[in-house]
Amino acid sequence: MKNKRKIVLYIATSLDGYIATCDDSLEWLFKVEGEGDNGISEFYDTVDTILMGKRTYDWVIENAEGDFPYNDKECYVFSRSAHKDNNDVKFVNGDVVNLTNQLKNEEGKNIWLVGGGELLLSFIKEKLVDEIIVTVAPTLIGKGIPLFKEDDYQLELMLKGVRRFNQFVELSYEVRR
């Protein structure tokens, strides 16, 4: 039997657990000295579908130079309000469980959960994430948008791998079921 596709959170974080400053800046991240592309293209090849929250989508649109960067993948943006789909993305409203189950039952590569922290919280609370890969920047930013929002949940993980990309550390975990 073929392996079921997985939902993989692949995200960069400051050492103190933030994915962006309060004003959505990632400058602190981009100035870290990594190595090559820090494993991004290798990971990118393992997925064919991308999930993100509306605030992350807005950030990508504002900061993309040229074409939408994920236009070779099937891309879903979660929002609780209605938006018109475009050539790059489909907007989905609400039920993370339904869409995830539907996608997992289809054939395909893994599914990249891009974030941000708010959308991730829904996935964590519903125990929908299969793997977590965090790339940790050697930076403390003190406050900002948390990777893991405070709430009632507990998730046990199994460490699968540790890699170093110069100043970055990549930690890979499997979620225990």
Ligand SMILES: NC(=O)c1ccc[n+]([C@@H]2O[C@H](COP(=O)([O-])OP(=O)(O)OC[C@H]3O[C@@H](n4cnc5c(N)ncnc54)[C@H](OP(=O)(O)O)[C@@H]3O)[C@@H](O)[C@H]2O)c1
């Ligand atoms: N460091 C990194 O690798 C990384 C990765 C990703 C994002 N980021 C950064 O993180 C920031 C955005 O993160 P964030 O946590 O503020 O926002 P987010 O999770 O990207 O988006 C939040 C929005 O998504 C929608 N949403 C969230 N959960 C939903 C659900 N269960 N069902 C339906 N819609 C849902 C809502 O949109 P509506 O308000 O439209 O209803 C909500 O306002 C940006 O600055 C981005 O650059 C950093």
